Amino acid sequence: MAKWLDQGEFVNQNARIANTKLHSPQNTRIGANPPMMVTYYHINSEASSVNKGLQNVEQLAGATSGNVFNKIVNVPLWDIPQLEYNVGEDEEGLDVDIEGSFKLPPNVFHPFPDDYFVIDHADRPYVYRVTSVNYDTPTTNGFFRCEFEFWSSDHIGLKTIEDSVQGHYHCIMDHIGTSNKAVVSDDDFAVMHKIRTIRESLRKEYFDKYYDKQYNAIMYNRFSVTGYLYDPLVNYFCNTERVFEIDDFNTADCYLLYVEKRNFHAIEYESSIYDRIIHRDLTDLSDVCCYYDLESPVNDVSIFDFNKDHRVKYVMCYTNPIGPFGNTLGEYIPKNFLNALDLKSIDKLKDRYERFIFTYMVSGWKAAMSIIETVNKRRIPYDMHTYIFVPLVLYSLRQIYNEIICDTSIMDEELLFQYSIEKGGKQ
Secondary structure (H helix, E strand, C coil), X not given: CCCCCCHHHHHHHHHHHHHHXXXXXXXXXXXXXXXXXXXXXXXXXXXXXXXXXXXXXXXXXXXXXXXXXXXXXXXXEXXXXXXXXXXXXXXXXXXXXXXXXXXXXXXXXXXXXXXXXXXXXXXXXXEEEXXXXXXXXXXXXCXXXXXEEEEECCHHHHHHHHCCXXXXXXXXXXXXXXXXXXXXXXXXXXXXXXHHHHHHHHHHHHHHHHXXXXXXXXXXECCCCCCEEECHHHHHHHHHCCCCCCCCCCCCCCCCCCCCCCCCHHHHHHCCHHHHHHCCCCCCHHHCCCEEEEECCCCCXXXXXXXXXXXXXXXXXXXXXXXXXXXXXXXXXXXXXXXXXXXXXXXXXXXXXXXXXXXXXXXXXXXXXXXXXXXXXXXXXXXXXXXXXXXXXXXXXXXXXXXXXXXXXXXXXXXXXXXHHHCCCCC
């Protein structure tokens, strides 16, 4: 049975994971050493109108230049040489002659000649200009090889480039070598940070209230009424959809909860709200189980039965409000929530979790982000409704995050390698 890690153990593990990624084959295949992180000024060729006949390099940037740049922070450059920072000046200006090269994987962005990058050292910005770009394909793992030369080592030179910046972006190191976008706009980066912050806060609050350490499961304690409720559907959902992964959704830790093995579980799950949210399926909502009954653990392989823990009751879900023995069942999913989804009308929904999930399923992630603060509450209720709905909210937040990092339609086309290749590629 998997266990939850304490915070110290988790931090230590992920520090090791980060170090492993930095020295992974994905990174080292294009360089023997870890990359150097720089701020990169990438030409936006669609917005630029530079005269390539100019001989004065300083006219390639600044107010008199036609170049427009996208500023990208935290860009890794591989195989960059050890640079000399002792730059002197004579009567005619800078007395320096520094040249070198670096490598860049293809799924970051397509670098161009006359791009710039900055390395900060001793409170001074050392600015370098890219002079040539070639795409090397000695293996299936090709990369860009870029030559560069020293350009400036003062804030005035940097301001010349900054004055020509149009777009602002972040490079996400963990996304390099994956299908996710490696470069996102500042706006999207802020949205991603907000999602991570809210999701982690909500995850921790829910975990503190509903996680039972003895059984490694999320359970709801109805106190003196019926004792503990164990819902195999919500525990199974949290397992299969990795609902409780932490922070950036990209760690190596997968926290597995205890799930009861039951013969009818698969059919029951197909009729659950969890299956509908996973598939964004708004059809035949009358078939969704929205009522529940309780039964005692009788399964020989049940950990509850093994421990003879008679406090624990299973949650059994049904589509009808009357049980098999004529008893009235409890409400698992509010009927008005399913009706709202069916009619695609949010007007009668008052609960903040229901409204957020409705908006995500019906209107998409951008609409859901407009009301994300409604689920950002430090304290959450302790009741059956919260027990069921918060995992749905956590899942929705995770999916919104994934849609942002995978949706290239919201990315500046100039930063896409494939776009540059289709346009003939500027070399």
